[in-house]
Amino acid sequence: MSPPPPPVPGAAPAAEAPSAYAVPQDVRLWDIFVTFLFIGAVSFGGGVVAYLRASLVLKRGWLDEEHFLSALEIAQALPGLNATNMSIIVGDRLRGVAGSIVAFTGMTLPGGSMVLALGVAYAANAHNPYVNAALVGVGAAAVGMLSAVTLQIGHKQLGQMLNVAIIAATVLMVSFLHISLVWVLLTVGPVAVFLFRPRKGDSGEGEGEAS
Amino acid sequence: MNENLSVLGVFSLLSILAVGGGAAVLPETKALVVGTHHWLTDDQFRDIYGLGQVVPGPNMLMVIVIGYHVTGFLGALMAFVGFFLPAGAISWAASRVWDHFEGSPWRRSLQQGLAPLVVGLMASGTISIARTAIDGRLTIIIAFAVFAGVYCVKKINPALLVLGGGLVGLALLSGTGAGMPPN
Incomplete structure (x- = not known):
């Protein structure tokens, strides 16, 4: 969540030698799925990048800070959402095509099933004033959230x-x-x-x- | 024409245009879905965007709900596949090609040049959402409070702030007709 990149635990004293980092071997597909399922289930409101870094860099140690930013820049520069592109790129780095598929599935499964359920419920309650008032508040909160995330990412530039x-x-x-x-x-x-x-x-x- | 194929085509196009993430492609999404195809009204689009905010994961998963509104569950599937498959395939291929340029000095130039472009697109996405979501004093206050919470209080869970915004709206706006269709 915090903007300044903290040191990566377990990534050795590699401050001026990024090549010291190596892609972890033999990461299990199940672990990739569960990790991205967790990110997909807890990352709310457009702040996915922060959750990705917390899980992939800090908790799992699958990427060091430099490779995380490199993958993020590819994900952001190419078409598609940062979160799903990151799942595909990181999954591919760890376990190839199968890794990509399980990471993408994990990332989109919780939110996709929940938003579909909400959408079905919304279709039946579209003119409920309580629903509409709450959604106005949510939209305003989303603006604050996106501003903060943009500033956190753009801070050093x-x-x-x-x-x-x-x-x-x-x-x-x-x-x-x-x-x-x-x-x-x-x-x-x-x-x-x-x-x-x-x-x-x-x-x-x-x-x-x-x- | 088959509406399911239209949904697939529109979201495939949006998928390829979504450079810089979901926020950057939001205006095009609205233009095509509300303007060109009349699948949703302005109000429905804003509400469905709100639904995307309250679920976890990428908030552009809301495209599933747009597809559902057009042709039901098959439309939901078409929107999901259309929006994620083309961009996903491009990302997968490009990241592999990218690896082949390990050590090229231009690779670093590409990263350094694109980084501020992406920040600019994120800022533009924020502005485009603000133009629809900010429409009065209370929404400004909610936005600033959430901004301060996320940016200054590092440990806070953003989900709680977004849900908090919804609760404030529910408490203070539900008597005012905010967000309701004009009639």
């Missing part, structure tokens, strides 16, 4: 002007100019990657603490 400029350009295009997502991704994406292109004399070390 706000210290660097280039990052702030890319964030601002994205928000301007999507939220205020209402430019289609496809065009935003096809323009801002390549420009941002080019701005962070590899430089001569930069061996890839040390820029992780840019903020």
Whole structure:
């Protein structure tokens, strides 16, 4: 839940040697299923990333902090939801295709069955004023939750002007100019990657603490 | 045309467009479901989004309920498969390809360049939800209280805050007709 990444227990003193981390071997499919079922059952209101980190990095030690963020960036950059993409990517890293399938199933089973049950009940109570008032409160709470999660994830980037400029350009295009997502991704994406292109004399070390 | 196939097609398209997560694709979802296809009214869409918030897991699981509203349980299945299968397959394939670029300096550039883009999309998703969910003093207060709770009090369970928001709405808004259809 906390924004600053805590040290990873059991990941050895590998602060400046990320390659010291290795994907765990022989993780059982059942353990993958149960872990993602738990995340799928307790992660509420869009804060899935925090639960993923708590379970996968801190509790299970299946990923170290760097590999977690790497998987998260793939999950966020590609189409699909962060939570389900993460389940597919992490499941695949641990146990291949079967790992992906059980992780995805675990992640979506609790919420999917509950929302369907609620949806069936809602269809019968759509004009109940108590239901509607509660849903207005839930929607407002969701806005606060999403703001906090966005700030937690973007926190370390706000210290660097280039990052702030890319964030601002994205928000301007999507939220205020209402430019289609496809065009935003096809323009801002390549420009941002080019701005962070590899430089001569930069061996890839040390820029992780840019903020 | 077969409505089940329409549901499958619409949510497959949304699946591929959902770069940056569910919050970023919410406006397109609403445009297609409410505007283009008239499967739901504005009010129903807002309510179903609310249902997605009170269950655990990704809140875009609410697409299941949208499909259910169109053609029943088969529609629910079509929406689920459509929304998760294409993006899931792309993610699976891309993460494997990604591994082949281990050590490439461009891989790091890609990560560094996309990270702020994703934060921007998350912020835009928050704004798009706020535009429908924030409509008065009480909803502003609820949003700020939950924000403070999640951001400042590290140990608090976000589920309790969201349910708390629902209870506050229930207690203070149920006499006002908030969220009800205009008639």
